[in-house]
Amino acid sequence: MKRVVFGLAVAAACAAGGYLFLSQYAKNAAKEAVANIEREIEASIPGSDFTYQNVSADFMKGEAQVSDIAISVTGQTIVSAKQLKLMGNETVLQNLELEAVEGSLQLEYEDLSITARALGLANVELDNAIKLIDAVKAGDPMTALSLLSNLSVGELKLEGIMLSFKDGDEALGKISGDIILSGIKNGTIDKLNVSGSIEDALGSVNGSSFKVELAALNMSV
Amino acid sequence: MNDEKLIIQQIQNAFGLSEIVINGLEFSVEDDEANANLKSGTIEIANNTITNFSMKDFVLQSEYEGVALNIGETRFKGLNLGLDYTSEEALIKNAAQLYGLTEIGITNASFNVEGNNFGIGELSLEDVVYEDGMVVKGRTKLNGLEIPLAVIEEMDRSTARTISNFTKSENFVLSLENYINFETQKETYDAELLFGVDDFASIKLDVSLAGLKKDLIKKASTSNDIFQIMEIWGEISEDLMLSSISIDYTDDNLADIVLAEAPDTSQLVMMSGMQIDMMLGQYPEQARQLKDAITGFLEGRNAFKVAAKAQKPVKLSEMESLFMSGELSDVISFTFEGK
Numbered sequence: 001m002k003r004v005v006f007g008l009a010v011a012a013a014c015a016a017g018g019y020l021f022l023s024q025y026a027k028n029a030a031k032e033a034v035a036n037i038e039r040e041i042e043a044s045i046p047g048s049d050f051t052y053q054n055v056s057a058d059f060m061k062g063e064a065q066v067s068d069i070a071i072s073v074t075g076q077t078i079v080s081a082k083q084l085k086l087m088g089n090e091t092v093l094q095n096l097e098l099e100a101v102e103g104s105l106q107l108e109y110e111d112l113s114i115t116a117r118a119l120g121l122a123n124v125e126l127d128n129a130i131k132l133i134d135a136v137k138a139g140d141p142m143t144a145l146s147l148l149s150n151l152s153v154g155e156l157k158l159e160g161i162m163l164s165f166k167d168g169d170e171a172l173g174k175i176s177g178d179i180i181l182s183g184i185k186n187g188t189i190d191k192l193n194v195s196g197s198i199e200d201a202l203g204s205v206n207g208s209s210f211k212v213e214l215a216a217l218n219m220s221v
Numbered sequence: 222m223n224d225e226k227l228i229i230q231q232i233q234n235a236f237g238l239s240e241i242v243i244n245g246l247e248f249s250v251e252d253d254e255a256n257a258n259l260k261s262g263t264i265e266i267a268n269n270t271i272t273n274f275s276m277k278d279f280v281l282q283s284e285y286e287g288v289a290l291n292i293g294e295t296r297f298k299g300l301n302l303g304l305d306y307t308s309e310e311a312l313i314k315n316a317a318q319l320y321g322l323t324e325i326g327i328t329n330a331s332f333n334v335e336g337n338n339f340g341i342g343e344l345s346l347e348d349v350v351y352e353d354g355m356v357v358k359g360r361t362k363l364n365g366l367e368i369p370l371a372v373i374e375e376m377d378r379s380t381a382r383t384i385s386n387f388t389k390s391e392n393f394v395l396s397l398e399n400y401i402n403f404e405t406q407k408e409t410y411d412a413e414l415l416f417g418v419d420d421f422a423s424i425k426l427d428v429s430l431a432g433l434k435k436d437l438i439k440k441a442s443t444s445n446d447i448f449q450i451m452e453i454w455g456e457i458s459e460d461l462m463l464s465s466i467s468i469d470y471t472d473d474n475l476a477d478i479v480l481a482e483a484p485d486t487s488q489l490v491m492m493s494g495m496q497i498d499m500m501l502g503q504y505p506e507q508a509r510q511l512k513d514a515i516t517g518f519l520e521g522r523n524a525f526k527v528a529a530k531a532q533k534p535v536k537l538s539e540m541e542s543l544f545m546s547g548e549l550s551d552v553i554s555f556t557f558e559g560k
Contacts (some may be wrong), residue, residue: 188237208252215245221237 123154293329
């Protein structure tokens with residue numbers, strides 16, 4: 001009986017040790033991946049700083065998690081998210097999800113603030129996506145457009161998104177809702193699902209204030 | 222390929238879409254106090270054809286303009302997107318085929334402008350059958366077409382007042398139904414036409430013809446030369462035959478209005494009897510039936526029916542000579558009813 005208990009204790013210790021080792025390995029890999037993202041972003045946007053709080057990894061799911069991420073330009077935060085979840089391998093980004101996203105931009109005539117409950121990408125073929133990003137970074141819109149038709153994305157999801165336009169304290173308008181694009185491949189989109197509202201409080205678009213609300217629009221090819 | 226051709230090609234292909242579903246669309250413009258609502262809409266596309274289009278509960282209102290449009294339901298099936306709608310020739314050629322439409326419907330629609338309400342209870346085109354690019358079967362309905370009396374009043378105040386007295390309504394309501402069935406192999410053509418005005422009267426016409434040649438009808442429907450069309454119709458009428466015809470008249474208040482200032486019934490019976498005797502001198506039995514029917518109708522003012530049925534189809538071109546010779550009743554039996 002003692003032997004059995006001892007055997008079980010050794011097995012449990014090995015399993016725990018293995019788990020801790022793999023967990024640490026996954027965490028290190030995740031940290032390395034996030035550091036790569038940091039380098040890419042800071043190299044792409046002049047004067048930018050990519051910050052984050054904590055990196056963790058779930059090797060069972062193959063998922064990396066980064067908390068409290070933010071991108072700031074010349075000291076001002078332009079976009080932040082409570083959490084970033086990443087899952088994938090060298091060829092396919094299986095899942096990318098940003099939760100509780102907040103951002104702001106100063107446009108020519110108004111200030112734009114953006115919030116989203118979640119932004120997600122699933123099953124992105126990285127080869128063409130990287131080529132597209134490189135073309136955008138190189139400032140080559142024609143190549144970027146032609147590469148766009150090669151882009152393969154399983155799903156692009158914008159949930160609970162809200163774009164608010166303001167001039168100082170005065171609200172000009174807002175756009176809110178959910179958008180899901182599925183099956184983006186060969187320059188076509190298999191399905192588009194949209195719901196939400198557009199509000200122009202001061203008639204900035206056509207002179208009269210208007211509001212459009214849509215419970216659901218589904219389009220498929 | 223130039224931009225215009227590319228756009229036409231994309232439209233013909235419906236931009237590659239197979240289905241669009243929209244639910245709960247609301248649009249409002251504050252300054253014009255205008256709003257538009259759509260409960261649901263669906264478009265299904267396959268093989269360059271809109272196989273199904275439907276829109277339910279559409280409302281458009283503008284307080285500022287004083288207009289309101291309501292459509293309970295509108296739908297159509299079979300619209301061919303593959304046609305070149307920018308070509309006049311293609312449009313004329315395909316008009317006979319209704320551009321592929323096999324069903325059209327509008328239910329419970331109304332348009333209110335400055336307090337005057339126009340409405341349609343039901344407008345539909347159903348059971349359409351095409352043969353060799355031609356509509357050979359179909360039913361058209363226009364029920365509950367509401368026209369405001371204010372519009373009639375602008376044309377004739379007295380008529381509007383008379384209508385209002387009988388209908389006790391602000392609107393004048395019409396209905397129209399039409400059904401055709403052209404059996405091209407048998408060369409027969411059956412048609413029904415129903416026309417009614419609420420609170421006044423309705424009339425139903427049934428006609429069965431024979432000897433109608435499909436090739437000639439198709440030639441006439443695709444020609445845009447009026448002289449050629451008239452010539453073709455001349456050819457068609459040479460062989461056209463009557464199998465049966467009936468007219469059913471059902472009265473509500475119209476007879477009362479028309480006969481309100483006419484002489485009394487006995488005088489009308491006598492006057493019409495004299496006319497009938499003169500016209501149908503060679504057909505005493507039919508004349509007696511017709512006089513009885515007229516008497517019955519003038520007394521009851523409810524319904525009047527005339528029907529004629531040929532033992533075998535009779536050429537229209539021969540009917541005048543048959544009537545003059547007194548032989549018409551040998552080949553066609555007549556029925557008259559009045560109550």
